[in-house]
Amino acid sequence: MSTMRDSFQSRIGFILAAAGSAIGLGNIWGFPTQAANNGGGAFVFVYLIVTVLLALPALYAEMYIGNQTQKNPVGALQDACEGVSRNLGKYAGLFGLLGAILMLSFYTIVAGWMLAHALSPLMDLFGFTDAATWLGESSHARNLAFTPVFIILGALIINQGVSKGIERWSSRLMPILFVLLIGLIIYILQQPGASEGVAMYLQPDFSQLRDPMLIISAMGQAFFSLSIGVGGMMVYGSYMKKNANMGQLVLSIGALDTLIAFLAGLLIIPTLFVAQHLGLEVFSGDKLIGGPQLIFSVLPTLFDSMGDIGVYVALVFFSLMSMAALTSTLSSTEVPVAYLVEDKNCSRTKATVLVSLIVLIACMSIVYNFDSLFGLVITWVNTFQLPIMGLFYFIVVGWIWKRGNQLTDQALLASKPSLRLWGNYLRFVCPILLSIVFINVLMAL
Numbered sequence: 070m071s072t073m074r075d076s077f078q079s080r081i082g083f084i085l086a087a088a089g090s091a092i093g094l095g096n097i098w099g100f101p102t103q104a105a106n107n108g109g110g111a112f113v114f115v116y117l118i119v120t121v122l123l124a125l126p127a128l129y130a131e132m133y134i135g136n137q138t139q140k141n142p143v144g145a146l147q148d149a150c151e152g153v154s155r156n157l158g159k160y161a162g163l164f165g166l167l168g169a170i171l172m173l174s175f176y177t178i179v180a181g182w183m184l185a186h187a188l189s190p191l192m193d194l195f196g197f198t199d200a201a202t203w204l205g206e207s208s209h210a211r212n213l214a215f216t217p218v219f220i221i222l223g224a225l226i227i228n229q230g231v232s233k234g235i236e237r238w239s240s241r242l243m244p245i246l247f248v249l250l251i252g253l254i255i256y257i258l259q260q261p262g263a264s265e266g267v268a269m270y271l272q273p274d275f276s277q278l279r280d281p282m283l284i285i286s287a288m289g290q291a292f293f294s295l296s297i298g299v300g301g302m303m304v305y306g307s308y309m310k311k312n313a314n315m316g317q318l319v320l321s322i323g324a325l326d327t328l329i330a331f332l333a334g335l336l337i338i339p340t341l342f343v344a345q346h347l348g349l350e351v352f353s354g355d356k357l358i359g360g361p362q363l364i365f366s367v368l369p370t371l372f373d374s375m376g377d378i379g380v381y382v383a384l385v386f387f388s389l390m391s392m393a394a395l396t397s398t399l400s401s402t403e404v405p406v407a408y409l410v411e412d413k414n415c416s417r418t419k420a421t422v423l424v425s426l427i428v429l430i431a432c433m434s435i436v437y438n439f440d441s442l443f444g445l446v447i448t449w450v451n452t453f454q455l456p457i458m459g460l461f462y463f464i465v466v467g468w469i470w471k472r473g474n475q476l477t478d479q480a481l482l483a484s485k486p487s488l489r490l491w492g493n494y495l496r497f498v499c500p501i502l503l504s505i506v507f508i509n510v511l512m513a514l
């Protein structure tokens with residue numbers, strides 16, 4: 070099938086779309102709470118090292134495969150595995166695709182909570198207090214309403230295509246997100262108690278470095294944050310013109326993602342100390358509260374107690390979260406959509422509807438079996454899916470690809486010594502490092 074593929078229209082559009090996928094709840098919620106509870110600056114330090122040594126190379130490998138093959142992740146991995154077995158590539162691609170659906174199945178539920186919390190202050194402002202209360206309280210009915218709403222929002226963008234949908238919306242939403250984040254940080258840092266939070270965040274407690282779990286947590290966080298392992302970044306790479314300078318692009322995406330995670334730490338941790346200053350309980354034992362209780366109980370209570378301005382702060386904060394989540398779901402939705410369009414001859418609209426329905430069914434299965442499935446799916450995706458696929462990408466780029474005849478001349482075999490060094494780093498060092506960390510994860514289970 071050789072219909073023209075849609076593509077990103079500019080480098081900056083591509084960077085914003087990929088950064089949009091990377092920057093999400095993982096940055097604004099996951100990173101700050103992990104940092105706060107794992108030695109503050111020491112976690113930030115380890116996170117940076119793991120990101121540079123392993124996560125960025127994995128992102129490079131993922132995007133590179135997409136870019137060189139110019140196909141959806143299933144087709145891309147099939148081509149890249151040509152020299153060994155196309156079937157291996159096909160099943161690996163489908164495994165990634167399943168990961169994308171699983172990732173969407175829990176992420177969209179949480180994103181729906183964010184959206185409900187963003188609408189709640191808006192209802193308050195318009196005087197619909199009952200609706201505001203309903204939106205602000207966790208309920209089965211709210212899940213049933215807001216998970217589909219969020220899926221539909223994503224589907225509307227995906228249906229418009231790569232340049233007119235993903236690129237256009239990411240280019241609009243990411244700058245807004247940045248401005249809102251900076252605005253919130255400036256406001257929060259002026260509140261009483263905030264400086265204690267800044268100190269806790271930035272002062273490294275290096276005694277925590279002895280804990281091997283720190284590296285494991287940092288790696289899991291880095292892979293999730295950079296959206297590695299479900300093919301989303303691969304499909305984005307495939308929409309960039311072939312032989313684009315992937316190294317530079319990956320560095321820009323990594324820098325933006327890390328910057329926003331770092332800035333989110335400057336928002337969330339000081340916010341917790343402002344809350345403590347106002348008498349709220351923000352510690353559980355010696356750890357800062359980090360889970361859903363932080364976002365959906367402590368923060369709304371804090372915003373409520375801020376007086377008139379609180380409702381606006383809540384509106385901005387949860388809008389920021391919703392936007393971050395929305396752009397993050399686009400890349401994983403694009404994986405199965407691109408597969409259906411390219412390999413199964415579906416129209417884009419039909420593929421989008423079908424994928425949305427599948428994601429909806431997956432979400433509802435979790436909503437109805439929340440206690441048993443929600444945590445399980447998250448653990449599966451974060452602990453297994455992402456590192457396993459990361460490892461596979463290294464093996465494809467470093468080993469399998471070389472054996473194919475189709476793409477050999479493209480695949481990291483350039484004669485420049487610097488490139489050869491980089492190729493050897495991806496071939497030998499990355500898979501070994503990642504395997505060591507992964508084995509430690511398994512042993513820690």
Ligand code: PFF
Nearest residue numbers: 091093094095096294296301
């Ligand atoms: N990177 C996103 C975040 O930090 O919230 C999560 C994510 C998005 C993971 C897309 C995987 C993915 F394909």
